[in-house]
Amino acid sequence: MAQFIKLYNENPNSKEINKVVKVLQNGGIIIYPTDTVYGLGCDITNTKALEKIAKIKGVKLEKANFSFICNDLSHLSDYVKQINTPTYKILKRALPGPYTFILPGSNSLPKVFKKRKTVGIRVPNNTIARAIVEALGNPIVSTSIHDEDEIIEYTTDPELIFEKWQNIVDVVVDGGFGDNYASTVIDLTDDYPEVIREGKGSLDIL
Numbered sequence: 001m002a003q004f005i006k007l008y009n010e011n012p013n014s015k016e017i018n019k020v021v022k023v024l025q026n027g028g029i030i031i032y033p034t035d036t037v038y039g040l041g042c043d044i045t046n047t048k049a050l051e052k053i054a055k056i057k058g059v060k061l062e063k064a065n066f067s068f069i070c071n072d073l074s075h076l077s078d079y080v081k082q083i084n085t086p087t088y089k090i091l092k093r094a095l096p097g098p099y100t101f102i103l104p105g106s107n108s109l110p111k112v113f114k115k116r117k118t119v120g121i122r123v124p125n126n127t128i129a130r131a132i133v134e135a136l137g138n139p140i141v142s143t144s145i146h147d148e149d150e151i152i153e154y155t156t157d158p159e160l161i162f163e164k165w166q167n168i169v170d171v172v173v174d175g176g177f178g179d180n181y182a183s184t185v186i187d188l189t190d191d192y193p194e195v196i197r198e199g200k201g202s203l204d205i206l
Helices: 014-025 047-057 073-079 085-094 127-136 158-165
Strands: 003-006 030-032 039-043 067-069 099-104 118-122 140-144 171-174 184-187 194-197
Touching (some): 003 014, 014 171, 030 127, 073 085, 073 118, 085 099, 127 140, 158 171
Parallel strands (some): 003 171, 030 171, 099 184
Antiparallel strands (some): 030 039, 039 140, 067 140, 099 118, 184 194
């Protein structure tokens, strides 16, 4: 059964953060809060964990549209080809925030993503998510957890999330009620930004 760890966004307890990080380092799967909906995540460097998430989502790992959750833009050059100044300015304006940016992938992507031409980058405006990534030392790969409910697309109550996922994942982080709106997805691989999905993030940053 999964651990249920309570954390506060204003000041996440470092001891509890380290418990989550240890699970990630051991190839575990976590559910954690972001500035939008709750996410399912694992260590980007752990292939077995990545395969587990793909299996949970029912997708082939090579084709999965997972996001890379970063704690700031310093990891960008590890996974993204060099970007131009206008693109960087958009990222600086928008992040941390409820956006996923599609950017050109670099040659140093983890092995399982080597064939990918693009990568989705997220820097959520959520202290818990960013503290986990910072303590881990590299991004986590993430995907939203959906609900089968026809009316509500995303579960927002961490206790209900735990009830449903406790035998599937290793940790559920309770960071309070989540949002019911996903991130705004913007493709920045061409000369002009293309909005792929309008979500929580405003388009004023473009």
